Amino acid sequence: MLHLSPERLAALADDEPSAVEAAHLAACPACAAERRAGHRLLLLARAERATVREPLTSWTGVLAAARADGLVAGPDERDARTPARHVAPLPAARFRRPLRAALRRAAAVLLLVGGGAMVGRVSAGETPVPGLAVGGLGGARADTDSLAPAIATSEDAMLVLQRAERDYRAAAAFLAVRDTAGFGAERPEVYQARLAALDEVAAVTRAALYEAPHDPIINQYYLASLGAREATLRQLGTQLPAGTLLSRF
Amino acid sequence: MATDHLTIRRAIDGDEQALRALWTQYAPGVDAIVRRLVGDPDQAADVAQEVWIQIFRALPSYRGDAQFGTWAHRIAVNRTLNALRKLRRVRLVETEIEEDSALVQPECEDRLLAGTIDDAMQHLAPGARTVFVLHDVEGYTHEEIAAELGITAGGSKSQLFKARAKLRRLLAHLVDTPAGRSSTHAAPVS
Numbered sequence: 520m521l522h523l524s525p526e527r528l529a530a531l532a533d534d535e536p537s538a539v540e541a542a543h544l545a546a547c548p549a550c551a552a553e554r555r556a557g558h559r560l561l562l563l564a565r566a567e568r569a570t571v572r573e574p575l576t577s578w579t580g581v582l583a584a585a586r587a588d589g590l591v592a593g594p595d596e597r598d599a600r601t602p603a604r605h606v607a608p609l610p611a612a613r614f615r616r617p618l619r620a621a622l623r624r625a626a627a628v629l630l631l632v633g634g635g636a637m638v639g640r641v642s643a644g645e646t647p648v649p650g651l652a653v654g655g656l657g658g659a660r661a662d663t664d665s666l667a668p669a670i671a672t673s674e675d676a677m678l679v680l681q682r683a684e685r686d687y688r689a690a691a692a693f694l695a696v697r698d699t700a701g702f703g704a705e706r707p708e709v710y711q712a713r714l715a716a717l718d719e720v721a722a723v724t725r726a727a728l729y730e731a732p733h734d735p736i737i738n739q740y741y742l743a744s745l746g747a748r749e750a751t752l753r754q755l756g757t758q759l760p761a762g763t764l765l766s767r768f
Numbered sequence: 769m770a771t772d773h774l775t776i777r778r779a780i781d782g783d784e785q786a787l788r789a790l791w792t793q794y795a796p797g798v799d800a801i802v803r804r805l806v807g808d809p810d811q812a813a814d815v816a817q818e819v820w821i822q823i824f825r826a827l828p829s830y831r832g833d834a835q836f837g838t839w840a841h842r843i844a845v846n847r848t849l850n851a852l853r854k855l856r857r858v859r860l861v862e863t864e865i866e867e868d869s870a871l872v873q874p875e876c877e878d879r880l881l882a883g884t885i886d887d888a889m890q891h892l893a894p895g896a897r898t899v900f901v902l903h904d905v906e907g908y909t910h911e912e913i914a915a916e917l918g919i920t921a922g923g924s925k926s927q928l929f930k931a932r933a934k935l936r937r938l939l940a941h942l943v944d945t946p947a948g949r950s951s952t953h954a955a956p957v958s
């Protein structure tokens with residue numbers, strides 16, 4: 520009996536036999552077994568792709584090479600070269616210009632609302648958040664630095680973000696109900712304008728979440744805007760004339 | 769797992785944490801393809817580091833048309849093949865595969881069984897290993913391999929089948945069944 524060549528049998532691992540070859544394979548157990556062995560080899564090869572082994576590289580080595588290549592920026596250097604390195608944009612579908620502009624506006628509004636309140640309290644000689652035992656802005660920075668080593672994974676970072684978001688909302692609610700130093704003296708129109716701005720922020724960030732539902736930054740902005748909106752609503756409720764009820768917002 | 773675009777943007781800006789996040793997520797896959805193509809662990813480690821620098825350099829050109837892992841994988845293959853050319857491992861592919869033919873010394877090879885397919889691939893000539901890895905492990909077509917290596921699709925097929933035949937013998941204990949034929953049968957069908 521004439522057998523198929525080893526190379527032809529190897530080819531038949533993922534190839535269809537001709538009519539003559541098929542007839543031979545049907546009649547020759549040895550060649551049929553050889554073809555099955557070829558199939559198994561192919562399965563082993565495909566499984567090899569999913570095999571995970573220890574990386575060849577270490578981050579220390581890669582980082583050193585990246586630094587030598589000028590690919591890792593220090594804080595000042597990163598700020599200085601950011602515009603130049605943004606020449607090649609990311610996919611337009613994911614980061615549409617109007618959306619980016621809206622997000623920038625949203626960030627600006629949040630910074631004005633939240634940051635303004637904090638700065639106002641600090642400039643009045645009080646802590647940024649009542650009950651928060653830090654020694655001014657320098658103390659807050661030191662506190663942030665002390666948190667940094669605890670963030671070793673993405674999960675850690677997400678937990679910190681979630682905790683910060685909870686704290687932010689709690690602090691905003693606290694200020695809305697109990698604090699009168701920085702917020703309480705404003706007219707209802709101020710709160711209404713703020714609510715309108717926060718509604719715009721919430722709408723923009725909600726739309727952004729449809730495109731990037733897992734993005735932690737957008738989630739953070741969205742939740743913070745909801746928290747600030749809730750706090751503003753409470754403040755507005757305390758400033759309306761007696762007997763007046765909120766009918767919208 | 770998808771890589772968020774914020775991480776990539778920060779990495780483009782040279783943010784060390786973002787660069788490290790990319791390396792942490794994709795090093796197992798990227799380093800694995802380098803290891804398979806290069807073979808020698810020491811040389812593979814050097815090439816893998818070059819690959820990562822090339823990936824970081826190329827970040828501004830990533831436009832999101834493919835998954836980041838796929839894009840990085842393609843860079844890893846291209847860069848590794850370039851490195852192999854420099855090492856003169858691929859340039860004499862045809863000669864090497866003929867010299868290292870599966871049919872040359874079957875008796876010796878039959879006694880040299882490999883524990884895993886990874887071990888067995890180390891016994892292939894560099895050119896044959898490249899074709900086998902690209903086709904059977906990575907899923908490249910013969911046309912893509914031909915373009916990458918500067919050979920013909922037919923040449924790629926020829927090398928692949930010889931590589932498979934050799935690996936089949938080296939891994940006989942893993943792929944054979946009790947009904948497997950004797951190695952003395954080798955006469956081809958006409």
